[in-house]
Amino acid sequence: MANNIVVLGAGVSGLTTAWLLSQDPANKITVLAKHMPGDYDIEYASPWAGANYMPVGKEGSAHHKWERDTWPALKEITEKYPEAGIHFRGTLIYNRKKDQETDTGKWFSELTQPNPWYKDVVPDFKNVPSDQLAPGVDNAQEFTSVCINTAVYLPWLVGQCIKNGAVFKRAVFKHIADAANAHHTGQKADVVINCTGLSSKTLGGVLDDKMYPARGQIVVVRNDPGPMMSTSGTDDGEDEALYIMTRAAGGGTILGGSYQKHNWNGIPDMNLANRIMKRCIDICPSLVTKGQGIEGLDIIRHGVGLRPLREGGTRIEKDKVDGVAIVHNYGHGGFGYQASFGCAYTAVSLVKEVLQNKSRAKL
Ligand code: FAD
Numbered sequence: 001m002a003n004n005i006v007v008l009g010a011g012v013s014g015l016t017t018a019w020l021l022s023q024d025p026a027n028k029i030t031v032l033a034k035h036m037p038g039d040y041d042i043e044y045a046s047p048w049a050g051a052n053y054m055p056v057g058k059e060g061s062a063h064h065k066w067e068r069d070t071w072p073a074l075k076e077i078t079e080k081y082p083e084a085g086i087h088f089r090g091t092l093i094y095n096r097k098k099d100q101e102t103d104t105g106k107w108f109s110e111l112t113q114p115n116p117w118y119k120d121v122v123p124d125f126k127n128v129p130s131d132q133l134a135p136g137v138d139n140a141q142e143f144t145s146v147c148i149n150t151a152v153y154l155p156w157l158v159g160q161c162i163k164n165g166a167v168f169k170r171a172v173f174k175h176i177a178d179a180a181n182a183h184h185t186g187q188k189a190d191v192v193i194n195c196t197g198l199s200s201k202t203l204g205g206v207l208d209d210k211m212y213p214a215r216g217q218i219v220v221v222r223n224d225p226g227p228m229m230s231t232s233g234t235d236d237g238e239d240e241a242l243y244i245m246t247r248a249a250g251g252g253t254i255l256g257g258s259y260q261k262h263n264w265n266g267i268p269d270m271n272l273a274n275r276i277m278k279r280c281i282d283i284c285p286s287l288v289t290k291g292q293g294i295e296g297l298d299i300i301r302h303g304v305g306l307r308p309l310r311e312g313g314t315r316i317e318k319d320k321v322d323g324v325a326i327v328h329n330y331g332h333g334g335f336g337y338q339a340s341f342g343c344a345y346t347a348v349s350l351v352k353e354v355l356q357n358k359s360r361a362k363l
Helices: 014-021 062-080 102-105 151-165 175-180 197-201 271-283 342-362
Strands: 004-009 029-033 086-095 139-148 167-170 190-193 212-223 227-233 240-246 251-259 299-310 315-321 322-332
Touching: 004 014, 004 342, 014 029, 014 175, 014 190, 014 322, 014 342, 029 322, 062 086, 062 139, 062 240, 086 315, 102 240, 151 167, 151 190, 175 190, 175 240, 175 322, 190 342, 197 212, 197 299, 240 271, 240 315, 251 271, 322 342
Parallel strands: 004 029, 004 190, 029 167, 086 227, 190 322
Antiparallel strands: 086 139, 212 251, 212 299, 227 240, 240 251, 315 322
């Protein structure tokens, strides 16, 4: 018996969930979305991400499990499918205790501690000897991570879904239950998976007032400094961040950033952009030719994305709205890629429960 499934949303959450579901030929999947890979829009977080794997989930939490379970999938894709636009990259993390109480310091508190759970997950983890630390840095570590070229990876995920028979359609919904009537077969969907990110705040039938943005501003440059790096904070403001990551397959280098909670402004702030570029050169002089400042950066574009944060954490659970079975998978903040497979595995297991109940009801 075929299962009619609608995935609402074509960001990394929707596409990963759709890909996993599409691997079962019994599932007939329609992916519906206002924005698709190729679009750049402030309502669409996924294209703006770096994106890399820098775990931030607290040890023992569901978030920890989602990130832990995602690494093997990202590693396998990196090794088996070079066309997916992911590469391994050496990574340096610097921690300053004075950042502990800032928004960025709290966001990165698991990432920056000397003995994190992910030391047993990523390859080559080691603490930098204390006599090699720069002044002001309390501890630092290095490991091998990945950097994802989102402009290549998102379309690659679309391709994997289409190869497995999934159908993609543009659509905008005011109410989540309406998505059940838009399955490509013309039949009503058995289940709708809600992967609408920050828009879950305003989508009828969901209206999740726990959702809020953390604004991330970036500068994409052609310069390639080598390893990725990130710090626990900056001296320019409690919601400003510092990270550098070079994307695979000619995707340029992302200079970040900011973590501005409740800020919806989609226009790049050029003063912030200057601070971002300056900070990145200060910590990584090899970004530019010796002696150069920000004039040595070859800018591709300035960008802003809104991380879809949720008070109380990511929502992955079953729901019923106007008689339509829903599985939610949204609210992935700044970790939508690095937790993508872990979250999608959980969502898929909930979809299976819904479909089993449907089969039982028909017996
Ligand atoms: P989105 O990508 O926002 O997708 C939502 C989808 O739902 C879209 O297709 C949209 O059109 C659709 N939709 C919404 N409402 C409707 C509607 N009413 N009708 C139809 N369709 C609708 N994460 C990492 O793991 N690593 C990183 O290094 C990283 N860096 C980041 C840097 C920045 C600057 C930013 C902004 C984010 C970063 N993130 C990173 C976080 C990551 O980008 C997000 O967590 C992730 O993209 C969220 O994906 P999503 O699919 O849930 O939502």
